[in-house]
Amino acid sequence: xxxxxxxxxxxxxxxxxxxxxxxxxxxxxxxxxxxxxxxxxxxxxxxxxxxxxxxxxxxxxxxxxxxxxxxxxxxxxxxxxxxxxxxxxxxxxxxxxxxxxxxxxxxxxxxxxx
Amino acid sequence: xxxxxxxxxxxxxxxxxxxxxxxxxxxxxxxxxxxxxxxxxxxxxxxxxxxxxxxxxxxxxxxxxxxxxxxxxxxxxxxxxxxxxxxxxxxxxxxxxxxxxxxxxxxxxxxx
Numbered sequence: 001x002x003x004x005x006x007x008x009x010x011x012x013x014x015x016x017x018x019x020x021x022x023x024x025x026x027x028x029x030x031x032x033x034x035x036x037x038x039x040x041x042x043x044x045x046x047x048x049x050x051x052x053x054x055x056x057x058x059x060x061x062x063x064x065x066x067x068x069x070x071x072x073x074x075x076x077x078x079x080x081x082x083x084x085x086x087x088x089x090x091x092x093x094x095x096x097x098x099x100x101x102x103x104x105x106x107x108x109x110x111x112x113x114x
Numbered sequence: 115x116x117x118x119x120x121x122x123x124x125x126x127x128x129x130x131x132x133x134x135x136x137x138x139x140x141x142x143x144x145x146x147x148x149x150x151x152x153x154x155x156x157x158x159x160x161x162x163x164x165x166x167x168x169x170x171x172x173x174x175x176x177x178x179x180x181x182x183x184x185x186x187x188x189x190x191x192x193x194x195x196x197x198x199x200x201x202x203x204x205x206x207x208x209x210x211x212x213x214x215x216x217x218x219x220x221x222x223x224x225x226x
Binding site: 032042044049090102103104105 | 158
């Protein structure tokens with residue numbers, strides 16, 4: 001079955017530290033990949049997405065992610081986190097060979113210490 | 115983009131009762147979905163709400179327990195029927211197309 005896994009469930013960083021959150025997806029044909037963020041008390045928001053082309057994708061708020069096909073990975077990065085980045089981050093995938101439904105990872109709760 | 119609203123935002127219900135959650139999108143969208151997010155867990159897709167026809171349910175979810183309606187391209191309802199404490203969760207509506215989904219604020223349901 002198609003699946004998405006996130007390795008880090010909880011991450012605590014100090015401000016200005018670099019961030020990398022892992023995401024792996026299972027093989028299932030052509031895949032579209034997403035990172036969503038949920039700030040405390042707010043909706044899920046799209047951070048960035050990858051469909052094709054340049055495997056390094058830049059999103060909002062200084063986030064980027066790299067699609068590495070050989071590793072089935074789509075890790076999220078930010079060179080210098082801020083206190084306001086405290087949130088829960090979800091990786092998601094849709095498979096174009098299927099029904100386009102979104103499959104979400106378990107989420108990573110990030111806490112940035114001021 | 116699309117803006118999605120849900121009602122109610124939260125509710126506390128008694129065991130055995132039913133609750134209907136409404137989802138309104140501010141623009142016509144191709145797809146609408148309902149998810150459940152249980153405490154400490156990720157989003158689990160309940161079903162795809164199809165306009166004018168029966169919803170498509172994921173494994174583990176059935177129409178008798180989670181009846182869904184979608185009378186037009188901008189509105190859908192999810193009913194949680196004959197509730198038990200195990201149904202306590204956040205229920206999320208999402209809408210969009212294959213390249214992006216937008217999410218509602220969620221309905222936090224507590225069943226006593």
